[in-house]
Amino acid sequence: MNLLEQLIESTDYIGSQTTFKPDYGIILGTGLGNLAAEIEVAFEIPYSAIPHFPLSTLEFHQGKLLFGQLAGKAVVAMQGRFHYYEGYSLKQVTYPVRVLKALGIKGLFISNAAGSVNENIDTSDLMIIQDHIDLQPENPLRGLNHEELGPRFPDMSEPYSLEMIAKAQEIAKGLDIVVHTGVYASVPGPNLETKAEYVYLNRIGADAVGMSTVPEVIVAVHAGLPVFAISVITDANYPPEKVTKVTLEEVLAAARKAEPKMTLLIKELIASL
Ligand code: HPA
Numbered sequence: 207m208n209l210l211e212q213l214i215e216s217t218d219y220i221g222s223q224t225t226f227k228p229d230y231g232i233i234l235g236t237g238l239g240n241l242a243a244e245i246e247v248a249f250e251i252p253y254s255a256i257p258h259f260p261l262s263t264l265e266f267h268q269g270k271l272l273f274g275q276l277a278g279k280a281v282v283a284m285q286g287r288f289h290y291y292e293g294y295s296l297k298q299v300t301y302p303v304r305v306l307k308a309l310g311i312k313g314l315f316i317s318n319a320a321g322s323v324n325e326n327i328d329t330s331d332l333m334i335i336q337d338h339i340d341l342q343p344e345n346p347l348r349g350l351n352h353e354e355l356g357p358r359f360p361d362m363s364e365p366y367s368l369e370m371i372a373k374a375q376e377i378a379k380g381l382d383i384v385v386h387t388g389v390y391a392s393v394p395g396p397n398l399e400t401k402a403e404y405v406y407l408n409r410i411g412a413d414a415v416g417m418s419t420v421p422e423v424i425v426a427v428h429a430g431l432p433v434f435a436i437s438v439i440t441d442a443n444y445p446p447e448k449v450t451k452v453t454l455e456e457v458l459a460a461a462r463k464a465e466p467k468m469t470l471l472i473k474e475l476i477a478s479l
Pocket residue numbers: 319320321322393397398399415416417440441443457
């Protein structure tokens with residue numbers, strides 16, 4: 207069964223469960239977990255029920271799609287996302303983005319946790335992603351291209367909506383939220399980087415590094431979806447003297463600290479659309 211046929215089965219199933227029509231999609235990565243609590247959820251569908259959705263690993267056994275209202279807008283949110291380091295192919299990682307697009311969303315919002323490789327960007331800061339460097343070992347678009355879904359050679363000169371970046375910057379200013387804007391490098395993980403690798407990432411033009419987002423953005427751009435993405439900085443790694451041993455607990459604590467401002471910013475941004 208090809209991708210188009212799979213998508214029909216996935217969306218037919220979702221359509222058999224709910225008539226909800228989302229206008230915007232949200233990938234609730236690290237830092238946006240709380241946003242789920244702000245959604246007036248009308249309907250939920252566990253990933254495990256949706257035909258062709260990647261089979262969740264134990265970590266994400268409770269992955270689900272949340273359909274509801276956020277800031278007066280009809281949204282569908284992915285609670286739980288897939289990563290390459292968990293063993294999924296990037297086609298699997300990005301399949302849900304195809305499904306959200308097929309459900310009719312007109313824009314995609316993504317958050318993630320990232321390490322800073324810019325000396326001016328600190329732990330618990332926010333960084334709007336304005337461009338990216340793809341260091342993933344495969345490409346989600348490799349193989350047969352379905353013209354119905356997007357072009358063979360999608361342009362990538364402006365993957366993140368400049369309009370939404372400008373709006374978010376303005377909203378942040380109004381709310382007194384400090385927010386950086388920069389370049390996100392996406393690596394496969396799961397290990398964090400060596401000091402030499404953090405220096406390398408800085409030199410090639412990255413401001414932050416993480417293990418997600420870019421595959422989903424590539425597919426969203428291929429599908430013609432405007433994207434807004436934002437990182438919560440959980441560790442500062444440049445210059446290399448700043449690099450310390452980081453534990454998952456520290457990463458999560460830094461993300462939790464930034465979560466309220468991140469949640470507020472995204473909510474206001476969606477309200478402004
Ligand atoms: N590197 C890669 N991924 C990350 C980091 C990092 O330093 N921090 C949070 N996610």
